Amino acid sequence: MAGADILQYYAFLQLPLDSTLEDLDTRYLDLTLDLTSKRALMYATKEEVQEQLQYLDNAYAALLPIIPLGADDVEFVQEPMTMRDLETARDRMETPRTTIADHWHPPLPENSPSPETPSPESDYNDDETVIAPGFEVEEIEGDIFEVPDRAVIVHSVNCQGVWGSGIAAALRKAVPQAYSIYRAHCKRAKKPYDLLGTCLLIPPQRQDYAHKKDKIKDGDDSKATFPPESVVFDKRRWIACLFTSIGYGKSNMAINNPGKAPKETILINTRYALEELRTRLETLGPSNFDERTSWKTDDEKPGEIWSVRFSSGAFGVPWKETREILEQEFAGFERPWTVVEKNMQASEQTEEDDNGKSLGSSDSPALARLRLTLGKRSVSA
Known part of the structure; x- marks a missing residue:
C-alpha cells in the first residue's frame, strides 16, 4: 500500500506515527461510537455515515499489520483451536457467583474514615493537595x-x-x-x-x-x-x-x-x-x-x-x-x-x-x- 494512503489513515484516526495497538483499538472504538451516534446523523446522511464507517474499517485493517506489538500486547494465534483445547479452557472457567451475599460488605467501624475521605496515611498531604482549577x-x-x-x-x-x-x-x-x-x-x-x-x-x-x-x-x-x-x-x-x-x-x-x-x-x-x-x-x-x-x-x-x-x-x-x-x-x-x-x-x-x-x-x-x-x-x- 502506498505511503500516502497510510499517512491518510493515520490522519483520519488522528494517531501519531508511533502509536501502539492499544492506541489504534481505542481510536477505532471512539470513532465507531461517534459515527453511530444520533449526532452523526445530524450532519450527514445514512449513506455518508456508512461510507465513513467503511473507510474507518479500511484504515483499521491497513494499520493493524504494520503497527508493532507493545510489551503488553499478545500476538494473534494463527493455529485453530482443537477440541481438546476447548475442553481444557472450559474446565478452567468458573461460574460467577451472583447471590446478594457476594455483594454485601460489613459496615465500617465507628470513627473510621469514609471511602470518600482520604485517610491520614494517604499519599497526599495539605501541601501536595491540588484543587482542580476549573474553567476560566x-x-x-x-x-x-x-x-x-x-x-x-x-x-x-x-x-x-x-x-x-x-x-x-x-x-x-x-x-x-x-x-x-x-x-x-x-x-x-x-x-x-x-x-x-x-x-x-x-x-x-x-x-x-x-x-x-x-x-x-x-x-x-x-x-x-x-x-x-x-x-x-x-x-x-x-x-x-x-x-x-x-x-x-x-x-x-x-x-x-x-x-x-x-x-x-x-x-x-x-x-x-x-x-x-x-x-x-x-x-x-x-x-x-x-x-x-x-x-x-x-x-x-x-x-x-x-x-x-x-x-x-x-x-x-x-x-x-x-x-x-x-x-x-x-x-x-x-x-x-x-x-x-x-x-x-x-x-x-x-x-x-x-x-x-x-x-x-x-x-x-x-x-x-x-x-x-x-x-x-x-x-x-
Whole structure:
C-alpha cells in the first residue's frame, strides 16, 4: 500500500506515527461510537455515515499489520483451536457467583474514615493537595510557543490545507509534521465544505519534538559533549485545528479558494468546532478521577489549553464575540484556557503558500490605505 494512503489513515484516526495497538483499538472504538451516534446523523446522511464507517474499517485493517506489538500486547494465534483445547479452557472457567451475599460488605467501624475521605496515611498531604482549577479564560502577554509540555495550542484554520499567515504560518515552521497531517486531512475530504465546524486534534509528533544533534559544543569547537546520534527533546505540543472558513484571504477561484467566510459564518462554525474539541478532550479524559487531581493528566494526554485570539487576525472576527462563544461552550470544563496576545511582526502576517511564496498581505485595510497614501506622496514629490 502506498505511503500516502497510510499517512491518510493515520490522519483520519488522528494517531501519531508511533502509536501502539492499544492506541489504534481505542481510536477505532471512539470513532465507531461517534459515527453511530444520533449526532452523526445530524450532519450527514445514512449513506455518508456508512461510507465513513467503511473507510474507518479500511484504515483499521491497513494499520493493524504494520503497527508493532507493545510489551503488553499478545500476538494473534494463527493455529485453530482443537477440541481438546476447548475442553481444557472450559474446565478452567468458573461460574460467577451472583447471590446478594457476594455483594454485601460489613459496615465500617465507628470513627473510621469514609471511602470518600482520604485517610491520614494517604499519599497526599495539605501541601501536595491540588484543587482542580476549573474553567476560566485568562489573557496574558507573551509568546504562544512558551507553553508547558503537552499543552494544546488551538487555532482556527481554513479547509484548503494552507497555513499561510499569523499563528498558522508560525506553526507550519514549528511543527511541520503536524502540518502534513492537517494537509492530508484536508485533501482526504471530498469537499472542503465537509470540514466546516469540525475540529482536528493532532497529537504531538515525534518528528516535531525529537531532534538529533550532531554535536553539542562547549567552548572548544573541536570537542563535542554528546555523541552524533544524541537526541534533544523539545516541548510536545498538541495542535487543535478549528475549521471555521472554507477559504482564506481574498477570493481566487483559479485555485478554488473562495476567500475567507463572512464573520457570522465563522462564528457559527467556531461554536460547532469548539463543541467537538471539548468532546475530544473529555473523551481522552484525565488520568485519574480523584477530584483533587483529576485535571492533572498523565504523560500521554493533553495538558493545558493555550491559544492566541484565534479568528481575530486574518479572518477579522472581533475577539470579544469569539470569546463569548468560547466561554459558553467550555463552561464547567475542568481546565483553564490561556490566551496569549500574539506579538508578531507585520512581515509574519503575510500569507504564504506551501512553498513560502507570498499570497498577499493580511494587514488591516487602514494600514494598506496608509501605505498607498504614502506611496502617492513619494511619487508626487
